[in-house]
Amino acid sequence: MLALVFSTYARADAGPDTYKTKCAACHGANGAGDTMLGKNLKLRSLASPEVQKQSDNELLTIISKGKNRMPAFDRKLSKDQIGDLVKHIRSLKK
Numbered sequence: 001m002l003a004l005v006f007s008t009y010a011r012a013d014a015g016p017d018t019y020k021t022k023c024a025a026c027h028g029a030n031g032a033g034d035t036m037l038g039k040n041l042k043l044r045s046l047a048s049p050e051v052q053k054q055s056d057n058e059l060l061t062i063i064s065k066g067k068n069r070m071p072a073f074d075r076k077l078s079k080d081q082i083g084d085l086v087k088h089i090r091s092l093k094k
Helices: 002-012 014-022 036-040 056-065 079-091
Strands: none
Touching: 014 079, 056 079
């Protein structure tokens, strides 16, 4: 029982942790795309209306399959991790 509680608690924080290790180098700590790579790639803010208006399925597909210069993460992250990233991206909305 304790393991179940601990694993549920650990998953609750998985989105920000996965974002930090897999996404922040390009998208920045707050999703603004204000890193050197993000600026060179002309990334829009993940909090922008253009990103936030996309459906969860659209965001899942972009993360999984990649788009333009963004690499695919379907072989690097589990479906649950990708879902947690979508939730984290939603939390960046202002």
